[in-house]
Amino acid sequence: MDTLHKLQVVGRDMHLEADSENDQICAPVVGGRQLPVIPISEVALPGGRKMKVVKSMLTTACERNCNYCPFRAGRSKMQRITIKPDEMAQVSYQAYRQRLVEGLFLSSGIIKGGVTTQDKLIDTAEILRNKLGFRGYLHLKIMPGADRDQVRRSMQLADRISVNLEGANAGRLATLAPMKKFADELLAPLKWAQEIRVNEAPASTWNGRWASSVTQFVVGGADETDVELVSTSEYLYHELKLKRTYYSAFSPIIDTPLENHRPENPWREHRLYQASFLLRDYGFAMEELPFNQSGNLPLNKDPKTAWAEQTLLHQPIEVNTASREQLLLVPGIGPKSADAILRARRQHAITSLDDLKRLGIVPKRSAPFVLLNGRQPSYQPRLLDMAEPTPQLRPRFPG
Numbered sequence: 001m002d003t004l005h006k007l008q009v010v011g012r013d014m015h016l017e018a019d020s021e022n023d024q025i026c027a028p029v030v031g032g033r034q035l036p037v038i039p040i041s042e043v044a045l046p047g048g049r050k051m052k053v054v055k056s057m058l059t060t061a062c063e064r065n066c067n068y069c070p071f072r073a074g075r076s077k078m079q080r081i082t083i084k085p086d087e088m089a090q091v092s093y094q095a096y097r098q099r100l101v102e103g104l105f106l107s108s109g110i111i112k113g114g115v116t117t118q119d120k121l122i123d124t125a126e127i128l129r130n131k132l133g134f135r136g137y138l139h140l141k142i143m144p145g146a147d148r149d150q151v152r153r154s155m156q157l158a159d160r161i162s163v164n165l166e167g168a169n170a171g172r173l174a175t176l177a178p179m180k181k182f183a184d185e186l187l188a189p190l191k192w193a194q195e196i197r198v199n200e201a202p203a204s205t206w207n208g209r210w211a212s213s214v215t216q217f218v219v220g221g222a223d224e225t226d227v228e229l230v231s232t233s234e235y236l237y238h239e240l241k242l243k244r245t246y247y248s249a250f251s252p253i254i255d256t257p258l259e260n261h262r263p264e265n266p267w268r269e270h271r272l273y274q275a276s277f278l279l280r281d282y283g284f285a286m287e288e289l290p291f292n293q294s295g296n297l298p299l300n301k302d303p304k305t306a307w308a309e310q311t312l313l314h315q316p317i318e319v320n321t322a323s324r325e326q327l328l329l330v331p332g333i334g335p336k337s338a339d340a341i342l343r344a345r346r347q348h349a350i351t352s353l354d355d356l357k358r359l360g361i362v363p364k365r366s367a368p369f370v371l372l373n374g375r376q377p378s379y380q381p382r383l384l385d386m387a388e389p390t391p392q393l394r395p396r397f398p399g
Contacts, residue, residue, distance in 0.1 A: 003087040004038060010056050010081050011039025038091065040101055043139075051137060054092045055105040058083055058120055062109030064144070066166075066177040067257040068221050068250065071109050075255050085120050089127035089134075096136050103137025103159075104128070114145025114185070122150060125157035129206050140211075144185035148192045155196060155211040156204050160243070163189050164216045168228035175222035176258075190215065194240045212243040219272060220264025221250035225295030229272060234279050234286045244280070247272045271297040278304055281335055282328045305331045305365070312369040319350050319370050332365030353377050 041055040059082040062071045070078065092104040106124060110117050121140050128134035140158040142151060154161050163186055167173030170182035180186060190213055197210045205211075215236060217229055233245040249264040275297055278284035282304070290298060290306040297303050308331050317326050319341060327338040340359040344350060351373050353363035367379040 003083060003091050006081050006083050006087075007038045007054075007056055007091060009079060010060060010083070038095060038100075040095075041105065043105065051103065052101045053103040053105045053137060053139070054095050054101050056083070056088065056092075056107075057081075058085065058088060058106065058108040058117075058124065059111055060109055061111055063112075064110050064177065064179050066179070068176055068218060068253060068261075069256065070253045072256060075253075077255060085123040086127055088124050089132060093128060093132045093134055096134060101136070103139070105139040107141035108143065110143055110145075114143035115147060115150065118143045118146040118150045118154070122153050122157065125154070129157050142189045144180050146189060148189075151189050151192045152196055152200075155193060157206055158211040159207075160214060161193060161211045162214045162216070163187075165190075165232070166216070166218050167222055168217060168224045168232050172222035172224045172228065176218055190236070190240050190242070197241070213240065214242055214244045214246065216246040216248060219247045219249050219269050221258060221261060226268070226272060226275070226297045227291055227295035230275050230279070230289065230297075231286055233276050237276075237280050245276050247276070265299065267299045268296075271299060271303060275303045283325050302331075304329075308369050316369050316371045316376065318374065319356070319372055320345050330366050330369050332362040337361045349373050353379065 039055050040052050042050050042052050043055075044050055059080070060071050060078070061080040061082060062069070063073050065073045069075075088104075088106065092101075095101045096103070106121060108117050108121060121143070125138060125140060128138065137160075138158045139160040139162065140154045142154060142161050142163045146154075151161070165173070165182070165186050166176050166180070167182065173180060173182045173186075193211075193213045200210075202208055202210045217232075219229065229247070236242040236245055247269045249266050249269040250258075250261065251263045252259045252261050275289055278289065279286070284304075284307075288307060289303050290310065292298065298306050308329070312329065317330055319327070324338050324342060327333050327341055328335065333341070337360050341350065341361075344355070344359055350356065350359075353367060353372075355372075356363050356366060363377075363379065367377050370377065
C-alpha cells in the first residue's frame with residue numbers, strides 16, 4: 001500500500017481532534033495525475049484565521065488500552081496503518097507545495113513507548129524543516145512518556161505542540177485511560193514547555209519563536225463535573241500559559257469498555273468553551289462562573305449571560321465611562337468590540353443601541369446590562385431571545 005493510500009485509510013478511521021472544523025478529504029493533482037484522497041482539516045489559529053492542514057497519524061496501532069479510544073490495543077477489528085517519517089514528510093510537503101494545505105497536524109499511536117514514538121514524530125519534523133525546507137505550519141503531538149529534551153526539540157521544530165490531558169484530574173483520567181499517568185506523563189510536558197519558554201532563548205527554533213501549547217479534555221466520559229474541567233483549565237491558562245483548552249463531548253465507540261456509556265450532550269461542550277474563553281480573554285475568575293449545585297454550568301444559556309443576569313441587571317455598566325475590563329463583562333461585548341467602544345467614545349458619546357450596532361455589538365444581548373449616557377436604553381422584550389444555534393457534536397481524535 002503506497003503512502004497516499006495509507007493516508008486515505010487513516011483519514012477514514014480517524015476521529016478528528018476537537019480543534020478542527022469542516023474536516024474533509026481532498027484528491028490532489030500532481031503532474032497532471034489525480035492522486036488518492038488525503039485527510040485535510042481546517043484549524044483555527046489564535047487570531048481567528050482558518051487554515052487547512054494535512055491531519056494524520058504515523059500509526060493507528062497503539063500499545064495503550066484507553067477505555068474510550070478507537071485505536072486502543074484491545075480493539076481487534078480495526079485495520080492498523082503505519083507510515084514512515086520520510087513518507088509522511090514527503091506527502092505532506094507535496095500537499096503544501098500544491099497549495100492544498102498550509103501545514104501538517106501530526107499525531108500517532110504509541111508503539112515501543114512514548115520516547116520511541118516521539119522520536120519518529122521529531123524525525124518527520126526534521127525531514128520537513130531541514131531536508132525539504134518546509135516553512136508551513138506544524139503541530140506536533142507530545143506522546144505520554146516523552147522526555148524533556150524531546151519536548152524542547154519538538155518546540156524548536158513546531159509552531160504548536162499539544163498534550164491531551166483527557167481527564168480533568170488523575171482520578172477522572174483513570175476511568176478514561178488507566179495506563180496513563182496524569183502528573184508524570186501528561187501534565188509534566190506542559191510544565192516543561194512553559195519553563196523552556198520562560199528560561200531559554202528561542203534562537204534555536206526554526207522561526208525564532210517557541211511553539212505554543214494546547215490540550216484537550218474528553219467531556220462526560222468519566223462523569224466529571226464542569227467545576228473540575230474549568231478549574232484545571234484556569235490553572236493551565238494562568239500558570240502554564242496554554243493558548244487554548246479544547247473540549248470534546250464523549251461519544252461511545254463500539255468494541256471499547258465505554259461503548260455503553262451515554263454520549264454527552266453537545267451543549268455541554270459548547271458551554272465549556274464559552275466558560276473557557278471567559279477565563280482566557282475576558283478577565284473572569286473561576287468563582288464568578290455560574291455553576292449550579294451539581295458543579296455544572298447551565299445548559300439553557302451561556303455563562304456570561306447567566307452571570308450578568310445575577311450581577312448587572314440592577315447595576316448596569318455605563319458604556320461611556322467604563323474601563324475595558326468592565327466592558328468585557330457585558331454580554332455581546334468582546335475584546336474587539338470593547339476596543340471599538342473605547343475608540344468611538346473619544347470622538348462622541350454613545351447614546352443609542354444603533355451606535356452600539358454600528359460598532360459590531362449585538363444590541364439585544366447588551367441592552368439590559370448597560371447605560372448609555374446615564375439612561376437605560378429602551379428595547380423590545382423579544383430582543384432578549386437568547387436562542388443559539390444547536391452546536392454540532394464534533395468528532396475527536398485522541399492522541
